[in-house]
Amino acid sequence: MTASATATVAAFPAVETERASRDSRPLRLITCGSVDDGKSTLIGRLLWDTKAVKEDQAATLQRDSSGKQNDLGLPDFALLLDGLQAEREQGITIDVAYRYFSTDRRSFIVADTPGHEQYTRNMATGASTADLAVLLVDARTGILEQTRRHATIATLMGIRQFVLAVNKIDLTGYDRARFEEISHEFKELALSLGVKQITAIPVSALKGENVVYDGRASMPWYEGPTLVETLEKATVRSNQTVGFRLPVQRVSRPGESFRGYQGTVAGGAVKPGDSVVVLPSGMVANVKQIVTFDLVRNAAVAGDAITLVLDRQVDVSRGDMIVSIDSQPMTGRKFDAQIVAMQPEGIEPGKRYWLKSGSRRQRVTVAPASQLDLKSGKWNAAEALPMNAIGKVALTFDEQAIFDTYEQNRTTGAFILIDPDTHNTIAGGMITGRHSELGGIHKGDERVILSLPADLADKLMATEIFASRRHDAEVRHTNAGRAAELLADLDE
CATH class of the missing domain: 2.40.30.10 (Translation factors)
Known part of the structure; x- marks a missing residue:
């Protein structure tokens, strides 16, 4: 009876944990970094050790790994992610692969993204919905240009949590000094991008050290969390920063x-x-x-x-x-944005595209302003944007548009551009603010507020002086209490 009672009591926490995991939104993460840093192998190992690989998948993996087993006799974990024939033939990741797994504490959606420069657009796609980025670095080669490119893109996409996984640490003889050198260099890069939440972990994806299980036997000098422990404690992005x-x-x-x-x-x-x-x-x-x-x-x-x-x-x-009514998005006909060009033809200045955001589709003209130099991290003036380029642009709409900034809301601040001739999606973008003819960006911090009765406001906006600058003005209906609060803010 005692043993039975003990078992029953011990079962309750597990049930509660499972229920909490089901009720909470899964953490979305991406793996990114340079070519051959071990992204697919790391995630494959993570799936394997969290028992997310079903028996039939394991049998298929063992069969497909025939002749590819490593020195430990383990299967090629990368095959769990690289499902396209071209990926398997070339031994590279081309498209974004999404996989699901869970622990006792929470559930996860992981996106394995390509490391090659020509697939930058795929990496940006994976980053657009992620809460956290796991950036891999080969301990032997350190931080490369592609590492910097992916860190920059992840930051532009609004990711503010990074895990630096210094992979293949076993191939350096578990060199602590090498790990600390790479960690220091990356933290300087992250800080320059405005990212402060960074966890650096030395891992061996192949051996599974510090992935799900700790690697203290090989790295007694490392006392930090494993990768899965870090993911369990990460936070999800919230869409509660704006109103309804x-x-x-x-x-x-x-x-x-x-x-x-x-x-x-x-x-x-x-x-x-x-x-x-x-x-x-x-x-x-x-x-x-x-x-x-x-x-x-x-x-x-x-x-x-x-x-x-x-x-x-x-x-x-x-x-x-x-x-x-008290927390409205921006409205207007001109907005500033950052975009990632996704097709060989790139972005043509002055061409009219379809812009789709949510269920809304509108005609827009795109004027490139600058392009990000991923080697130096500087924005250089640009009149056109080639494929895979990251650029700042001005968007001019034929009719009134509605947006939040991407930083405030990923859903109402994101969009895609569609070529009206080919119907191809040629770019993905993020709204950064409302465009001003004076060259500034209006995010709500520079404003003139007139509190008027609704009928009088409509008459005022119809006058010639306002009609000519209608795209720079924004009419918001509000109640008397909220209007008094706004006016009080201006007095302070």
Whole structure:
């Protein structure tokens, strides 16, 4: 009886841990770095040691590794990630491979990205949704140009947590001085990019040391966490830094008595009774009801797919955005952005493209301003952007556009550019701010606020002096209390 009772009590923490893991959002991470630094092998080993490889996958891996076993008699772990025929033939990673695994504490989605320069766009794709980057460095060669390129791109994509995995440390005889030298050099690079959250770990992906299990037997001098322990403690990016955002994907009219607006919440939270604004029209309403596929909700947060019912009839269409009245995104016709060119033709100055962000598609003209030199880290003036280039551009829209900055919200601050002739996705981009004719970027810190009745504000914006600069102005409907707070801020 005692043994049975003990077993029952011990089972409860595991159940609670598993439930907590299921209820929380998985940590999304990427592996990046130069060619042959061991990215696929590291993630393959991570999957193997966390028991994420099923029996049939293990049998296939053993078969495909025939003749490729290492000195330890283990299979080629990279084959768990490199699934394309060209990848296996050439022994390189070409496309982004996503895999899922979990520990007792949390679950993970990992993206293995290519190390070759010509596949920079693939790496940027993997980084665009990641919370953390595992940057691999070969302990023998140290930090290379591609290491710097990937660290820079990850930073531009908003990643602020880095794990430096100094791989193949066994091939240096577990040299502590070499590990500390590389760690110091990378931390200087990361600090120059504005990244402060860095964990450096000496690992041997092949032997599994400091990946899931510690490598103290070989490296008694290292007292830090293993890779999986670091990942378990990492934080996920939140879309709560801005107010409520609902890009409308569909208007639902199952009957005359019901009209709802469907989409996935892209930021913040909402509950019945909240005041919202429909952009770009500026119509104000209150939330009457929040409906999902099986029930009526008391609230909705980022990531929830919902149908929003308002308390009055307003004109809402696919591509509009419903937002909180007190925390609205930027609106205008000119924005500044950073983009990664993804097609051989690159970005042509002055050409009109389709820009797609969420469910909204608009015509836009792109004017390149500068290109990042990944060797020096400097931005150089540029009139065009070739494939794989990272550049700063000015976007001019044919009609009113709606964005947050990418730093504030990855969903409402990201976009793709589509070539109208070929329908190819030619670039991915991130909004950095609203463009000013004076050359500045408006992020909300430079402003003139006029608090007026709605009808008077509309008349004022229709006058000739404002009409000519309409794209530089932003009209936000707000309540009296919020208007008083804004005016009080200006007085301070």
